[in-house]
Amino acid sequence: MSESNNPTASRREFLTKTTRTAGVSALAGIALPHVHAASTDTIQIALVGCGGRGTGAATDALNVTNGPMKLVAMADVVPAKMNSSYDKLKTQFGDKIDVPQERRFLSFEAYKQAMDALKPGDVVILGTPPAFRWVQFNYAIEKGLNCFMEKPVTVDGPTTKRMLKLAEAASAKNLKVGVGLMVRHCRSRQELLKRIQDGQIGDIIAMRGYRMGQGGGIAGPRPADESELVYQVRRFHAFLWLSGGVFSDYYIHQIDECSWMKGAWPVEAHAVGGRHYRGESLDQNFDTYSVQYVYPDGTRLYFDGRNMKGARDEFASYAHGSKGSAVISTLSHAPGMTRIYKGHNIPRVDNRKQLPLPADPNLVWAFPQPEKSPYQWEWDDLTDAIRQNKPYNEVKRGAEASLVASMGRMAAHTGRIVTYDQILNCPHEFAPNADKLTMDGPSPLQAGPDGKYPVPEPGIKIDREY
């Protein structure tokens, strides 16, 4: 077995070799030698956070066709999650899964052990809740690893500033980093963007985004055998320190894709929202959110989020221009089904039973179907950059997207207009000790004497969200 596909090759052996050939690559800020140049080199993967998306990202990684990939280590904090992820991947990929029991790690430090099993130039997948992103990315950079991290990458101002610095550190080491805003890799959205930039709908004067679904982010009572920390981690959409709540975790996509089409980040947000129907749930989310995001030219994105059973669903985004309108997303992230209409009457598509899309006399253009999944494209693009040694680092834009999501969320939660600078410089860091958590230690968020967690109170708590 050559060193490039031997996960157990010692770190010392590797460092000795690279030190001889390329100088002290392990030092921060020094670009790594280009490894995995050949399409026949096996890129090893470690999966940190073996839940639904982590397992999905590993699947996409192992499905790339531009060279061999192998999963060699896994890390999680919940044994059942790790086991079901391993079983699923092993069944699907057989020999591409080389993760014996001794390379399956369980603890809040497990990410280090999993990354220690890789060599510089390999890839770590960060599929954990966003609270841990900067902690685990920091270690990936230290180890000289390329990285794929899920969105959001931050949940507040202080961690965004930290992430922006880490982005620079990763680029200084020539690391390739993908962020799971996969719509950016969707060829249908890329074609739409080109058409918008070419002026096909004129100047964008307004955008609309909707993420309205049947609930989410609920947390029932804590089971007696679960620590408070593990209870929260397992229900991370419920707690702001872990995920930024459903607002950041779900809505970031619509906010990001609209801002991408607009070619700018919003500079301020004004929002309303409230909490009426959450019953005994212990979570910190609102049922509804409605945000006006303002762009530098004064145009707006109107975003509506709703987490409420029985209400109408919508999962879509639209751009309205001076000459026509565009559909950026229909019914979900994929397929994009992007299209352009004359005027502003966009036919409503409420569910998949109404597909294929209705014929419409105002339709100017539609991306041809079927489309390849953007979740696969994002891995094709990342691994291509690794193998071809192309500059590739999505962390800055991922951190900015995460920050503007936090800006809208904070505007709703405080009942104030929040500007980009205010959210960036807001000193409230939700989990300053996210790098020091232990399985039996306390959570950064403690229940009050009534067993409940603090929730936002717009107009009452105005400098911080809880």
Ligand SMILES: NC(=O)c1ccc[n+]([C@@H]2O[C@H](COP(=O)([O-])OP(=O)(O)OC[C@H]3O[C@@H](n4cnc5c(N)ncnc54)[C@H](O)[C@@H]3O)[C@@H](O)[C@H]2O)c1
């Ligand atoms: N891009 C997308 O469309 C998309 C879709 C779904 C989820 N996501 C993102 O993926 C991330 C994970 O979401 P999910 O739906 O897979 O959740 P999940 O709960 O299914 O998976 C998270 C996993 O991380 C583990 N974990 C938590 N803290 C950990 C830690 N400190 N160290 C190691 N493991 C830890 C959990 O036990 C769990 O197995 C979130 O950031 C979410 O926003 C993105």
